[in-house]
Amino acid sequence: MAEGIRIENLVKTYGSGDTAVHALRGVNMAVAKGEVVGLIGPSGSGKSTLLKCLGAVIEPSSGRMIIGDNVIYDGGWKVRDLRALRRDLIGFIFQAPYLIPFLDVTDNVALLPMLAGKPNTVARKEARDLLDALDVGHRAAAMPSQLSGGEQQRVSIARALVNRPPVILADEPTAPLDSVRALAVVDLLNSMARQFDTAIIVVTHDEKIIPTFRRLYNIREGITVEEQNST
Amino acid sequence: MISLAGRDILHGWGKFVLTGVGLGLLIGVTLSMAGVYRGMVDDAQALLDNSGADLWVVQKDTLGPYAEPSSLNEDTERPIRAMAGVDRAAGVTYLTMQIAHEGSDVRVMVVGAEVALPGEPGQPPHLLAGRRIVHGHYEAVADVKTGFAIGDRVKVRRNTYRIVGLTSRMVSSGGDPMLFLSLKDAQDAQFDKDSDAIVRQRARTASSPVLNPPGYPAVAEAVNAAQATSNNVNAVLVTVKRGADADQVAAAIRRWQRVTVYTRADMESILIDKMIANSARQIGMFLVILAIVSAAIVAFIIYTMTIGKIREIAVLKLIGTRNRTIAGMILQQALGLGLIGFAVGKIAASFWAPFFPKYVLLLPADSLRGFFVVMGICTLASLLAIHAAIKVDPAEAIGG
Numbered sequence: 001m002a003e004g005i006r007i008e009n010l011v012k013t014y015g016s017g018d019t020a021v022h023a024l025r026g027v028n029m030a031v032a033k034g035e036v037v038g039l040i041g042p043s044g045s046g047k048s049t050l051l052k053c054l055g056a057v058i059e060p061s062s063g064r065m066i067i068g069d070n071v072i073y074d075g076g077w078k079v080r081d082l083r084a085l086r087r088d089l090i091g092f093i094f095q096a097p098y099l100i101p102f103l104d105v106t107d108n109v110a111l112l113p114m115l116a117g118k119p120n121t122v123a124r125k126e127a128r129d130l131l132d133a134l135d136v137g138h139r140a141a142a143m144p145s146q147l148s149g150g151e152q153q154r155v156s157i158a159r160a161l162v163n164r165p166p167v168i169l170a171d172e173p174t175a176p177l178d179s180v181r182a183l184a185v186v187d188l189l190n191s192m193a194r195q196f197d198t199a200i201i202v203v204t205h206d207e208k209i210i211p212t213f214r215r216l217y218n219i220r221e222g223i224t225v226e227e228q229n230s231t
Numbered sequence: 232m233i234s235l236a237g238r239d240i241l242h243g244w245g246k247f248v249l250t251g252v253g254l255g256l257l258i259g260v261t262l263s264m265a266g267v268y269r270g271m272v273d274d275a276q277a278l279l280d281n282s283g284a285d286l287w288v289v290q291k292d293t294l295g296p297y298a299e300p301s302s303l304n305e306d307t308e309r310p311i312r313a314m315a316g317v318d319r320a321a322g323v324t325y326l327t328m329q330i331a332h333e334g335s336d337v338r339v340m341v342v343g344a345e346v347a348l349p350g351e352p353g354q355p356p357h358l359l360a361g362r363r364i365v366h367g368h369y370e371a372v373a374d375v376k377t378g379f380a381i382g383d384r385v386k387v388r389r390n391t392y393r394i395v396g397l398t399s400r401m402v403s404s405g406g407d408p409m410l411f412l413s414l415k416d417a418q419d420a421q422f423d424k425d426s427d428a429i430v431r432q433r434a435r436t437a438s439s440p441v442l443n444p445p446g447y448p449a450v451a452e453a454v455n456a457a458q459a460t461s462n463n464v465n466a467v468l469v470t471v472k473r474g475a476d477a478d479q480v481a482a483a484i485r486r487w488q489r490v491t492v493y494t495r496a497d498m499e500s501i502l503i504d505k506m507i508a509n510s511a512r513q514i515g516m517f518l519v520i521l522a523i524v525s526a527a528i529v530a531f532i533i534y535t536m537t538i539g540k541i542r543e544i545a546v547l548k549l550i551g552t553r554n555r556t557i558a559g560m561i562l563q564q565a566l567g568l569g570l571i572g573f574a575v576g577k578i579a580a581s582f583w584a585p586f587f588p589k590y591v592l593l594l595p596a597d598s599l600r601g602f603f604v605v606m607g608i609c610t611l612a613s614l615l616a617i618h619a620a621i622k623v624d625p626a627e628a629i630g631g
Contacts, residue, residue: 087551102242
């Protein structure tokens with residue numbers, strides 16, 4: 001299977017000299033398209049720093065990052081427009097859905113293709129198709145405040161998928177949910193990863209869903225250890 | 232691309248419109264203040280236009296008759312009439328006073344004008360109703376703003392006058408409506424002494440052997456008559472013949488008479504640059520303060536609205552929205568607020584302008600200028616919020 005994202009020896013150090021904080025000490029990861037992996041670790045282990053590096057929000061200190069076929073970091077950013085990179089190559093799912101409250105469901109999803117320059121009608125059609133695929137097509141005209149928590153989470157997943165990115169970063173997507181709903185979200189992510197051929201990295205410390213991942217990356221003191229889940 | 236600003240405004244339109252209305256009332260006050268100034272200038276110009284004069288002849292070295300007291304003998308007009316280039320000349324008096332009418336006081340400018348011939352300078356140039364003054368005494372023409380009606384009787388000093396005609400836009404430079412009397416009546420009203428003063432003056436005349444020589448009672452009578460009447464006017468209004476140059480006629484009058492002569496341009500300068508100057512500065516200060524207050528309000532509202540959306544802005548930036556798109560959203564909201572505010576302000580100012588006691592003139596050019604100033608203020612006011620939005624780190628959307 002083609003790789004959605006590959007990280008080689010990624011290092012992130014805050015500060016310098018005696019006060020330097022080594023958040024990432026040489027992280028290695030590779031996630032194939034269609035695969036969902038878990039990223040776990042205790043607080044302060046570097047999960048958030050890694051997520052921000054993967055999301056091209058902060059710049060690593062060294063290492064290499066490849067998303068799809070694009071080398072985006074190799075000792076320095078290899079793309080000039082990081083916003084366009086995030087828009088086109090990376091999908092984001094947050095702990096809370098963070099939908100834009102003044103846009104209806106369709107436009108919340110269609111906003112990304114619109115930002116990428118697609119005509120409004122094309123972007124809205126893509127959004128509606130995706131909402132149908134996620135079983136929230138019937139709420140396409142609703143405002144976010146009119147949706148249930150589960151519906152909002154599905155819309156946020158649709159937003160992450162709409163530009164067909166090679167990788168999606170999901171930050172604690174099941175934290176506020178009970179076991180049944182949390183497992184349903186993981187099932188949905190697995191299904192979407194396969195259907196849309198995208199790699200999904202789920203950052204979590206949710207004990208309910210950790211056993212569902214076939215592969216896990218456990219990060220401790222800035223270094224990842226790959227684990228195969230036997231359950 | 233959809234309009235993020237438009238969607239945000241529609242989402243919370245009630246709050247946005249109410250804020251716009253509040254701002255609009257402030258803008259309405261600002262436009263009205265400008266209208267008050269324009270009204271003062273227009274009143275001054277109406278005073279000059281309606282006097283029908285090309286030249287104002289006043290007491291030497293005074294700024295009369297509107298800005299300073301001026302007193303001339305009414306006979307001054309006769310040699311002026313005979314001068315080359317002069318078409319008409321007529322004496323006028325001006326006296327601002329309170330007149331009791333139907334249980335309340337009306338502040339008016341009593342104007343005395345020569346009434347023997349129609350069209351003499353100083354007479355009201357047009358009538359809305361009734362007729363001009365044709366009798367030498369006890370008739371008056373009033374501006375409609377006095378509230379007088381034809382047939383009303385009004386008391387000016389010791390005498391009562393019947394309103395025979397109504398005119399309009401005849402006001403003093405201070406905006407007081409005019410009441411026209413015959414020149415003689417107005418001179419009586421302005422220069423007559425009270426009864427006690429006359430009695431004392433007669434006693435003084437009677438006790439003076441020079442003014443009351445024994446065996447010649449007619450001398451004292453003549454002196455008393457001269458002291459009890461006045462032949463003074465405040466100014467002589469002059470119109471020049473068609474084709475004559477007003478400046479040249481003014482120069483000739485200055486040369487041959489011991490008087491001061493003002494042309495229309497001179498008089499405009501006295502009224503607008505000298506009399507209204509302080510009021511204009513006062514209004515200007517208010518306008519500056521109101522502009523600063525408006526800017527502060529818009530800045531505060533837009534900043535508060537932006538700070539309330541920090542998380543959404545972080546998400547927008549994280550998913551690839553450009554800073555200029557976010558800045559555009561904030562700017563459009565500020566301009567939208569200004570647009571609503573201006574529309575409400577213009578409507579409000581137009582609505583309440585007629586209720587002001589003095590003339591409020593809302594010029595379209597001032598409104599246009601006001602519109603651009605409001606938009607400029609809104610643009611500047613949005614900069615603070617734009618700065619805050621641009622500083623938002625997209626990482627804030629990611630936990631940790």
